Amino acid sequence: MNAEQGIRGSYWLETASGREPAPPPFGDVSVDVAVVGGGMAGLSTAWELVRGGREVAVLEAGRIAAGVTGHTTAKLTALHTLVYDHLRRTRGREGARLYARSQSAAIRRAAEIVTDLGIDCEWEEAAACTYTERPPDIARMRAEAEAAREAGLPAEFVTETELPFPVAGAVRVTGQAQFHPVKYLLALAEDLHRRGGTVYEGTRVTGLTEGEPCVLWTDTGVSVRAREVVVATHYPVFDRALLFTRLSPRRELVVAGTLAASQAPRDMYITPEGNTRSVRSAPYGDGGRLLIVTGEHFTPGAADVEERFDRLTAWADSRFTGLSFTHRWATQDNDSTDSVPLVGPLRPGSRHIYVATGFGGWGLSGGIMAGQLISNLIEGREVEWAGLYDPRRLASVVREGGSFLRHQAHVAKHFVGDRLPHVTAPAPEDLAPGDGAVLRMGGHQCAVHRDGDGQLQAVSARCTHLGCLVVFNRAEQAWECPCHGSRFAPDGRILQGPAVRPLEKREIQSP
Structure with a gap:
């Protein structure tokens, strides 16, 4: 696709x-x-x-x-996958309660604004569900339902949903919303x-x-x-x-396609299984619905983005009959270590x-x-x-502790490894249209890209944020920093921070 x-x-x-x-x-x-x-x-x-x-x-x-x-996927909910049982253990019951109250207040505030300003943004009230297809994980869902309920959400554990495939169990919270952000x-x-x-x-x-x-x-x-x-x-x-x-950047992929309204789910669903699968639908055309499926999160700089898109597409196609794909995109956010x-x-x-x-x-x-x-x-x-x-x-x-150390180890690997000489790399003439690679030219590490017309362009391969080497994302035609998530166009323009300076232009030379 x-x-x-x-x-x-x-x-x-x-x-x-x-x-x-x-x-x-x-x-x-x-x-x-x-x-x-x-x-x-x-x-x-x-x-x-x-x-x-x-x-x-x-x-x-x-x-x-x-x-x-x-x-985004455009879910407006206080049920954030499995956060409440985690908060109950790490921040105590009061911390989980404050989290639920603050997020629920945000949903109410958005509803007030939509009403007061008369915003036509396809606002729909819906339930949010976190589900599992694995019977061994039922206890985990029950614990989350209990923790969310203790925190003040109208949460319940259920075993049946409107999804066109069976689930082993799910946490369901009513009174949430979805809209056109x-x-x-x-x-x-x-x-x-x-x-x-x-x-x-x-x-x-x-x-x-x-x-x-x-x-x-x-x-x-x-x-x-x-x-x-x-x-x-x-x-x-x-x-x-x-x-x-204390922040780890991650990208997630989104595929979307049209579906008959009678077959589209009206509530919002997510599972952490299979590298996350998130599902919702939105109004589309004359009475139809657009199914929006998100998942396959990864650290910026991963080399297999096209394969991840294929996996997400195959999953959606196998679960929802009659789905006709129309859109795909990717998003990026940051996880805090706690x-x-x-x-x-x-x-x-x-x-x-x-x-x-x-x-x-x-x-x-x-x-x-x-x-x-x-x-x-x-x-x-x-x-x-x-x-x-x-x-x-x-x-x-x-x-x-664990998240902090894992993130620092990942960044340290790039800070050190990016400064070591790389033994093998293609020559500029070996790059196919749409490909990019980091090459050493004239004593510098350069990010070299060949566009669809066969023209080569080169920029500095060092992210202008803190100096990690960028990696080419062929599926999205972008240079990405695996350390802190800055993204650049093939010509070096900034697509996403924290970098505030573009990658400098370089002359094409033989390695």
């Missing part, structure tokens, strides 16, 4: 309004609050602050809602503008000077002064708190810099929650779950 066969990219971006991009600032800007990042977390925070009377500017490197939010965010941005807020697109922030006021520097040379700064770029582009040691997002003051001593990251694949409810939390913190109001999400929280061996 590929683009040549008529398969399109993100359904959400394809079906959103074709609005003109907001221009970058023409001169220096001064506001109360500058929000870096125009996804769910950034726009939610900006909207809450503008609604409270603050003067706010949103700075987005590309187009708003076109990053992670534009490539890009239509929702574009409407939020329009209301933000009506209330006096400003959105700047095509404006990459490259530097930050903390102070009173703080100063943000952009790639166009324009500066933005703000009393408060919110960094909502998923992976923080400013990492003075060394949050990269399974709880990092939302709040950037680091100890930060009085004016806030961050929202580490949503672990649940950035819709997490982003809306972050908007509520950070706006309240800026306004000086207490929030009962602020401590749960505080990025300054002390890590414990129980909460973070």
Whole structure:
């Protein structure tokens, strides 16, 4: 399944309004609050602050809602696979309760906004289910149902679902939602503008000077002064708190296809089995439904992305009769090492810099929650779950030890291994159209790509974030950093941070 066969990219971006991009600032800007990042977390925070009377500017490197939010599965739920039994063991019952309350409050907030603003975003109430097909895992599902119920969710253990295949058991939580996230965010941005807020697109922030006021520097040379700064770029582009040691980037693949409404599930489903399988459907065309299937998560830089797409497609095709594939895309998020997002003051001593990251694949409810939390913190109001999400929280061996060490070992392998000479590598002339490889040319490691017309182009192979070697993702035609998830186009342009500088051009030479 590929683009040549008529398969399109993100359904959400394809079906959103074709609005003109907001221009970058023409001169220096001064506001109360500058929000870096125009996804769910950034726009939610900006909207809450503008609604409270603050003067706010949103700075987005590309187009708003076109990053992670534009490539999500678009489930809005407080049931995050199997998080509650884990939180009950690592954060105690109170920690699990606060997590459930905060995520549920985010869903209610989104429902209020949809109603108040009259947003046409295909809002549907649905139940969320985490299921297993393996009888040995029934006890695990029962424990999660119990923990979620203790945390305050209307959770139950069930053995039957509407899925067209049997399950051994599932956790079911009613009163959740699914919607069109890009239509929702574009409407939020329009209301933000009506209330006096400003959105700047095509404006990459490259530097930050903390102070009173703080100063943000952009790639166009324009500066933005703000009393408060919110960094909502998923992976923080400013990492003075060394949050990269507590975040692991991962990509997930999505395939989607049309299905008769009578055969499409109306609730939302996920299983951690088989490297994750997540299923939901959305309204499509004249009475039909679009089945959206997500899974096959991997660290950026994996070499077998096309094979992973094939596995996900085969799984969906074998489970749902009459499925006709129309779209495929991929998304990226960051897992925190203790399974709880990092939302709040950037680091100890930060009085004016806030961050929202580490949503672990649940950035819709997490982003809306972050908007509520950070706006309240800026306004000086207490929030009962602020401590749960505080990025300054002390890590414990129980909460973070294993995940922290595994992530650091992965990064260390690249920092060391990328600096050792590689014995074998193809020559530029050996690259087929659409292929890319890291080659040594003129004493430098270069990322060389041959496009569909046979033309070669080369850029530096070292990620401009912290210097790991990039790897080529043929399925998505992108260079990816396996350490912290930065992504670049074949010509070196930044597709995704935390890098804020493109890969430098290189001359094609024989190795």
